[in-house]
Amino acid sequence: MKRLLSGFIFSTAAFSTSVFSGGSGFEQFPNLYTNIRFATELAIACPNEHVAAYQSWRERNHIDDIDIVMDALLAKDKKLRSNIVKADKAMKEKVSSLGSKSCVFLGQILISEEYQPATHYKDLMDKLLAIAPQVKALKEKEKEKEKEKEKEKESPLDPVLIQKDLAKVETVLFDKKVVHSYGMILNEAYPILLFENGEACKDMKALVFPGGVEAHKAKYPKRWTQWRKSWGDYEWLKGDKWKAFAYDDEYPAIEKGFRLNNKFHYIGGSSTGDSTVTTIRNFQFFSDGRFISGAQVYASTEISDTSSTFNHVSPDQKGQYEIDGYLLTLRYDSGETRYRAIVLDAKDPSPIWLNGDGYVE
Numbered sequence: 001m002k003r004l005l006s007g008f009i010f011s012t013a014a015f016s017t018s019v020f021s022g023g024s025g026f027e028q029f030p031n032l033y034t035n036i037r038f039a040t041e042l043a044i045a046c047p048n049e050h051v052a053a054y055q056s057w058r059e060r061n062h063i064d065d066i067d068i069v070m071d072a073l074l075a076k077d078k079k080l081r082s083n084i085v086k087a088d089k090a091m092k093e094k095v096s097s098l099g100s101k102s103c104v105f106l107g108q109i110l111i112s113e114e115y116q117p118a119t120h121y122k123d124l125m126d127k128l129l130a131i132a133p134q135v136k137a138l139k140e141k142e143k144e145k146e147k148e149k150e151k152e153k154e155s156p157l158d159p160v161l162i163q164k165d166l167a168k169v170e171t172v173l174f175d176k177k178v179v180h181s182y183g184m185i186l187n188e189a190y191p192i193l194l195f196e197n198g199e200a201c202k203d204m205k206a207l208v209f210p211g212g213v214e215a216h217k218a219k220y221p222k223r224w225t226q227w228r229k230s231w232g233d234y235e236w237l238k239g240d241k242w243k244a245f246a247y248d249d250e251y252p253a254i255e256k257g258f259r260l261n262n263k264f265h266y267i268g269g270s271s272t273g274d275s276t277v278t279t280i281r282n283f284q285f286f287s288d289g290r291f292i293s294g295a296q297v298y299a300s301t302e303i304s305d306t307s308s309t310f311n312h313v314s315p316d317q318k319g320q321y322e323i324d325g326y327l328l329t330l331r332y333d334s335g336e337t338r339y340r341a342i343v344l345d346a347k348d349p350s351p352i353w354l355n356g357d358g359y360v361e
Contacts, residue, residue, distance in 0.1 A: 039106070254342070267279070279296075
């Protein structure tokens with residue numbers, strides 16, 4: 001039992017703290033959660049009183065950031081999430097039973113030392129706030145993905161147009177670019193589309209872009225350039241100078257019906273100071289035309305010898321696949337169909353490139 005101001009009692013017994021054991025400092029999480037949620041419920045019950053003081057309390061204690069992290073942590077544990085629902089219900093009932101006294105309690109809480117998470121739970125708050133940038137970044141990525149999905153729904157890809165654009169591709173060659181990854185500087189090979197009309201595109205996604213390659217060129221003109229042959233060798237216009245491609249091998253279109261029998265993964269991410277975000281996308285292709293896809297995102301932060309992590313694993317999805325030229329068609333069992341531009345060597349199909357990203361075994 002936890003005693004609040006003026007003799008008001010609220011229980012945190014509904015929480016399971018098993019996931020916070022081991023002296024990690026997270027054993028205080030239930031108390032932190034109830035304090036923040038209680039103040040929030042009181043503010044909802046008193047929309048016209050202590051408005052400025054409540055907003056100041058939220059900013060002073062970084063409540064917006066903590067809310068995001070708490071939601072992410074709760075999403076990882078079904079039992080704890082179930083207990084949270086019970087605790088929230090009990091909290092709302094108690095606040096409702098206070099009636100007009102809710103506003104009095106709110107005024108007291110906002111100035112109470114016990115209800116200042118930034119100081120009362122400083123160690124735990126430091127750990128949660130250390131994770132906050134990564135969690136917010138992941139949420140933003142999820143929002144962007146949702147927006148992209150909505151755009152795809154609004155402007156569905158036209159398979160007929162894709163085939164027309166594919167027919168205009170002469171070949172695919174590779175160049176290299178400098179990539180900064182986890183504090184290292186790497187040279188990374190990437191595919192370039194060469195079209196029959198002498199145009200070149202540094203973005204394979206142009207083949208599966210809503211509205212086709214012309215729409216892509218209009219939106220991303222800097223990703224387009226020219227190519228030519230000089231004494232039998234391919235060159236492309238890089239800036240204002242003609243350059244030879246970094247690699248001589250051509251990657252011709254793959255014959256329709258080609259099968260893979262490998263598991264591939266793509267690893268991407270970023271690192272800033274003591275924080276890292278890693279994204280892993282997986283595809284497993286089978287010789288019978290089936291596939292399984294999945295993804296994981298890992299975020300970690302190390303501050304003052306304290307390590308905090310947040311992981312998100314997307315459920316696996318299954319379906320049928322087909323390769324035809326530079327096009328990979330994924331027909332999911334859910335009924336959804338997706339398209340990816342694909343580049344590979346039929347004689348040695350590893351690695352493969354999907355929408356320009358390199359996937360290895």
